[in-house]
Amino acid sequence: MQPGRRTVAGTLLAGLGTVLQVPEEGLGLVVAGRTDAGVHATGQVAHVDLPPDRWAALPGRSDLAPAQALLRRLAGVLPGDVRVHRAAPAPAGFDARFSALRRRxxxxxxxxxxxxxxxxxxxxxxxxRPLDVAAMDAAAGRLVGLHDFAAFCKRRDGATTVRTLLEYGWTRDADGFAVARVVADAFCHSMVRALVGALLAVGDGRRPPAWPAEVLAGRVRDPGAAVVGPQGLTLVEVVYPDDALLAERAAQARAVRTLPAGG
Structure with missing residues (x-):
């Protein structure tokens, strides 16, 4: 939510408030990951705290289950650029943000x-400029692992820039587009777009394949690793552990990440 600005969170909360007849501030919307303005999400996950009586009342006089009724009603009030694809009661210990194992x-x-x-x-x-996707893929692989990504993050006071990059690779899809696959336990602000900017410099020949790893090791923002525009970026998937491990995972994720000694 951002005062005075249209956001997905604000739009969804307004829709939920209308459908459930509950004040928006009482819903406690929590999402798996923040997306910058202009970034898309096809696999975003969120949870809200609903009064039990409001959930039970959703079907009204229909024979729909509450989840089906919620989806149908939201489709009727949300604008065309925001859609909810699935709804269900959350298992015990679930937190859309902190229970996530990884985001793709x-x-x-x-x-x-x-x-x-x-x-x-x-x-x-x-x-x-034409891109050498094979060179980009090779360079991207050198960034995978537990690192301090300060060189690729917008710093925030009190926030760590240590992250575990689980996958980073480049391929050509059936439409001929160069597509990055980026998977991590979590991302810091502007991290994916900065990682893409660094690899575009490799792909079009402005920088050698070893350069992104050198920037990473330096832990300082490099003007050559430009933060690219938001429109090409999509949050595709958020993965969670088995239900029995949700609360444990949330506790782990809340802990401040640090590098091992000598890292």
Whole structure:
């Protein structure tokens, strides 16, 4: 939520408040991960705390289950650019943010000289130079692991920049776009877009394949690792452990991340 600005969280809360007839501030919306303005999400996860009587009353006179009734009613009040695909009572210990094991993002880039196809202009970044995806993939692999990603994060007071990058790779998809697959336990602010910017510099020949790892080791922002635009980035998936491990995972995730001695 951001005062005076339209956000997905604010839009969803307004829809829930209308459907449930509950004040928005009483719903306690928690999401798996924040997305910057212009970034998309097809796999976002959220939880809200609903009064039991409001949940039970959702079907009204219909024979729908409460979850089905909620989806149908939300579809009727939400704008066309926000949709809820599934709803269910959360298991004990579930926290949409802290129970997550990992988050997967995709970033799509078009290096076709003709530019981005018009129907994809909202979710694909245009890049004017041809990209060597094999070189980008090799360079990306050197960044995987537990590191201090200060060189690729916008610093925030009191926040750590230590993260575990589980996967980072580049391929060409069936449409010819260069697509990054980026998976981590969590991400700091602007991290994915900065990682993409560094690899675009490798792909178009401005930097050697070893350069992104050198920037990472330096732990200082490098102007050559530009933070690319938001439109190519999509949160695709959030993965959670088995129900019995949800609370334990949430407790682990709340702990401050640090590098091992000598790291």
């Amino acid at each position: 993002y995709a970033y799509r880039v078009c290096d076709d000289p003709a530019g981005v196809p018009p129907l994809r202009r909202h979710d694909v970044l245009a890049h004017r």
